[in-house]
Amino acid sequence: MQGVVQKHLKLKQQIEVDKETVKPTVINDRLIQQYLLTYNRENNIFDEDEKPIWELEHLSLSYLNIISIGNLDGMDNLIKLQLDNNIITKIQGLERLDKLKWLDLSFNMIEKIEGLDQLSKLEDLSLYDNKISKLEGLDALTNLNVLSVGKNQLDHLDKCVDYLVGLNNKLEVLKIKQNLFKEQGEKEYKGRIIAFLTELKYLDYELIDDEERKKATNDYRADIDAKK
Numbered sequence: 001m002q003g004v005v006q007k008h009l010k011l012k013q014q015i016e017v018d019k020e021t022v023k024p025t026v027i028n029d030r031l032i033q034q035y036l037l038t039y040n041r042e043n044n045i046f047d048e049d050e051k052p053i054w055e056l057e058h059l060s061l062s063y064l065n066i067i068s069i070g071n072l073d074g075m076d077n078l079i080k081l082q083l084d085n086n087i088i089t090k091i092q093g094l095e096r097l098d099k100l101k102w103l104d105l106s107f108n109m110i111e112k113i114e115g116l117d118q119l120s121k122l123e124d125l126s127l128y129d130n131k132i133s134k135l136e137g138l139d140a141l142t143n144l145n146v147l148s149v150g151k152n153q154l155d156h157l158d159k160c161v162d163y164l165v166g167l168n169n170k171l172e173v174l175k176i177k178q179n180l181f182k183e184q185g186e187k188e189y190k191g192r193i194i195a196f197l198t199e200l201k202y203l204d205y206e207l208i209d210d211e212e213r214k215k216a217t218n219d220y221r222a223d224i225d226a227k228k
Contacts, residue, residue: 024067024087029053031061062086062104069093084108084126091115091137105130106148113137127152128175135163142168148175150204155180157189161196172201195220 025031032053039058054074060082069083070093080102081094088108092115094100100119106128113132116122117140124146125138132152138144144167154160154176164171174197181189194200194208194216201208217224 024065026068027061027066027071029071031064031066032056032059035060072097094119101143116141123170135160138163138167138169142170144169144171146173147171149179150175151178153180157181157192161192165196170199171197172199173205174200174202175204177204191216191219192223195224 036056039060054077056075057077058080059075059078060080062082063085066083066086066088069088069091072078072093073096076096077099078097079099081097081100082104084104085107088105088110091105091110091113094103094115095118098118098121100122102124103119103122104126106126108130110127110130110132113127113135114137116125116137120140121143122141123143125141125144126146126148128148129151132149133154135149135154138147160176160181164174174193176193190203193203194213198213
C-alpha cells in the first residue's frame with residue numbers, strides 16, 4: 001500500500017511540476033482556429049478560414065501542453081484526431097466522435113485505457129509512451145487494425161496476449177515493444193505474441209514471415225493446445 005501511495009504522490013508531484021513548467025492549456029476555439037489557419041496555409045487554401053468546425057474531418061493539436069480532452073462538441077465528423085505530445089492524463093470527451101478512424105494519444109500521461117466504447121469505427125489507435133499498466137477498454141473497437149501500446153508499463157505478457165486474443169477485431173499491426181515484460185527475453189516476448197495472435201502481420205513494425213510464425217507455433221504448441 002505504501003508503494004502505491006508513493007507512486008501516486010510522485011505522479012501527482014510530476015503533474016504539478018509539468019503544469020508549472022509548461023503552462024497547461026485546454027482545447028478551445030482559439031486552438032482549433034489556429035489549426036485551421038495552419039492547415040489551410042500548408043495546403044494552399046485561401047478562402048476557408050471560417051470553415052465551420054462541424055465540417056472538420058481532421059484535427060491536429062500536438063505539442064500544445066493540453067492537459068484534458070474536451071470542448072469537441074459539434075465536431076462529430078472528425079475522422080482523424082491527433083492529440084499526441086501533450087500532458088493528457090485521462091481519455092475522455094470522445095463519446096460523440098463515432099466516425100473516428102484514427103486516434104493518436106501517444107506521448108501523454110494516460111494511465112488507463114477507457115472512454116473508447118463509442119468508437120467502433122476506429123482503425124488506428126496509438127497510445128505509445130504513456131503510463132498504462134493493463135490492456136483493457138478495447139472491446140468495442142471491432143474495426144481496430146493498428147494498435148500501438150509500446151513504451152508503457154505493461155508487465156504481464158500472458159495477460160496482454162490473452163486479452164488481445166479474446167478481442168473481436170481486425171488487428172494486423174501491433175507495436176508493444178519497450179514494456180516491462182520485455183525483460184522476459186526476445187524469444188518469449190515476440191514468440192508468444194506471434195504464436196497466439198495468428199492474424200497479426202506486423203509486430204513492432206517488422207513483417208512476420210512464415211518461418212517465424214511456424215517456429216513460434218511449434219515453440220508454444222503445448223500452451224496453444226492447453227487453451228483450446
